[in-house]
Amino acid sequence: MQTQKRQINPRKLLHSKWTAVKPVNKEKHFMVTRLMMPDLETQVITAVEIEAVMTGRRQEMPWRDLQNTELWKQGWVQ
Template identity: 60%
Template sequence: MNQINPKKLLNSKWTAVKSINKEKHFLITKVTFDEEGVVILCVIEAIISNRQIEIDWRDLKNIDLWKQGWK
């Protein structure tokens, strides 16, 4: 399991284990918190196409789906 601090998500780099639309490298471009500091929105952007996708940030903890950094 990837260890993630939600406050450090913004601008972090991720590699998809399985390509998503032939894209593997992504950057977190937007993170929104509620009043209690809980993540309510996380947007990940593909590096090549600049395509943006809203994801559940907890999915990034799954090592079968994501690796931290660009590999």
């Protein structure tokens, strides 16, 4: 079975909201709080920092992981 991917514009990720399909430690809802661009000349986004709404815990991850519909749903879903 092939993993389904959604189209995402990486430039519109900042402050976007996401729901983990399989929450860990009751952390279900997240917000993108920072975009990582190691090369400021090309402005290529390589990763994002997401923050768990419930705990405030932050983690860095490749932004393309958000395209995986088996891991993430766009928006805050119940």
